Amino acid sequence: MQETPQDGDRQRLDAAGITVVVGTFFGAFIEGVPLFAAAGTLALPRAWFFLVLSFVAMLGQIILVARQDPELVNHRGRWKKKRDAKRWDKPLVIAFGLLGFYVVPIVIGLDVGRYRWSSLGTWWLALGTALYVFGTVLITWAMLVNTHFETVVRIQTDRNHLVVTDGPYRFIRHPGYVGAGLWILAAPLIVGSACGLIPVVLVAVTIVVRTRLEDRTLRRELPGYADYAARVPYRLLPRIW
Template sequence: MAGSFLGPFIQGAFLFTAAGRLDLPRAWLFLAVSFIWMFGNVVLVALTNPELLNHRGEWKKKKDAKAWDRKLLPVFALFGLYIIPVAMGLDVGRYHWSNLGLWATVLGTLLFTLGWTVITWAMLVNTHFETTVRIQTDRNHKVVTTGPYAFVRHPGYLGAALWALGSPLIVGSAYGLIPAAITVSILLIRTHLEDETLRAELPGYTDYAQRVRYRLLPGIW
């Protein structure tokens, strides 16, 4: 839980250090929106699904997590939580490579908000929304079909992709979209691998996949 609260401050430290200045209103907006949503997410999940927070916080202890996910997860965190803020800071604060207009801030805030809404919704209905990919036999792992899972099979990754793309837009950074795109690519790989794992190892998932055809985007994939 502490990590969720510290996340925006750590991102802010990377962003402003890279920028070399503090007078960046849209960067402060990004951090404010990040803190509000991360705080709200933790509070809502703590009130409705507190067991999940404990399991997510103990992800390093999950010895049965898939080996490929133990490799992908740090790369995702590196790009999503650190390289994106550094790129944004270098772009809009230090070198002024780009300066997207107000439209980008509005669009980015909408994408970020939608992304965290989807993530939070998924966490509220799915008690198996752990940090790493594994078949949770110790927790009576079952297929979840309600909430956002009625529309796509991996709504958490959809939400993460939206906040990754929305973050640099809030700040007005075009170059921040480069690591954001890499982050989304990592999410696509993780989605594919997790989906194959669940099809092979989780009873009932294949039938669910036949009913809910799309992994991330209805009508596309």
Template sequence: MPADVRRHSLIGLVAVPPLLALVLFLPAGHLSWTRGWLFLVIFSFAMASAAAALWQINPEIFAARRRIQPGTKSWDKLLLALLAPALLAIPVVAGLDDGRFHWSAMTTPVVALGYLLWLAGFAGTTWAQAVNRHFEPGVRIQTDRDHQVIDSGPYALVRHPGYSAAGLLLVGIALSLGSWWALLPALVSALILVIRTRWEDETLQAELPGYRDYAQRVRSRLVPGVW
């Protein structure tokens, strides 16, 4: 891995936990929010573990995902602009809800279910990145990187496993933070990803050689046997 990419990745690992702490605890209004601390610790550990695994398996992914690349579809830039505030709203709403105003009444088993969902989703997105060197943040045909169809690992089950896992991740985050209200931005985010899945799939079928044949072999986009 080039030195600048490694440095950028390490900075991200160091910077994300304090930034996440800000968007959790500023809305909560205090530092004694137990569910917020538990989430922050487990998220930081999961992120570091995933980064360590990807450094070994697919280090190229760090350079690919460090920014939106030239050639990204204009419609995808619009979707990303809508997705960013929706994602940010999940911890903010949870902090306001469970951390400050206590609008929700969520039991511990539901919170535990949330952790199972988001950890499964996190593992799924990491798996997709591990086998797919083309897993960039923006949708484009990567002619500069010898873009090819990936059909191994989770891509043998559904065509867009990163988005499938992200759906579990988003819902799980809201539940693990103890907030029914945070499900609203989580579901909005998931809806944007469903739209993105459809448009990305259409783009790949039209522009990426071999993808149409792959789509005939792997019929489902997100959920096996459903869609």
């Protein structure tokens, strides 16, 4: 017999969930530290715009999700304690975090503030903003319809793990990764750093690797996923992959 979440876990945030909300609140500032430190100056209006956009988007997202599904936020906050997480996954989570939220901002800062290797005009700012907003909408939508949107890859037998086919999952199988990738891609476009796109390629590699491994795991271990994959053939990009 499968265990079901406790009523309290569904209805309110616990300490782990509160940690997620607080971490999200400070997330944009954490990104700003390596960026401005590498730049050697605070006089970067586009960088400030990016940080404000990130703050508003990320905080708005977590508030929406926490109001609708506090259980999910609680479980996302316990990701380090998930002993049934796939062994290959936590290193990929850490690599994504380091590359996306430290390496990319550092390269951007070195580029636009200290050495000025490259620049991108205001058209790129508009494009980056649109991509960031779209990525936020996509991730938020996925989290609102998928209570199993945890931080690490595992078969959630303790939470009656089911295949989700609603929302963005009608079009691609891993919309959260697309949204996260758009977040990272948008950063150098908004701030104006062509060189910042170089480490974004490494982020994309981690996303593709994790998507492939997760998809293989779900096909093998989650009942109904193989049939879902047959109906929705694309992992990340419609008509491509």
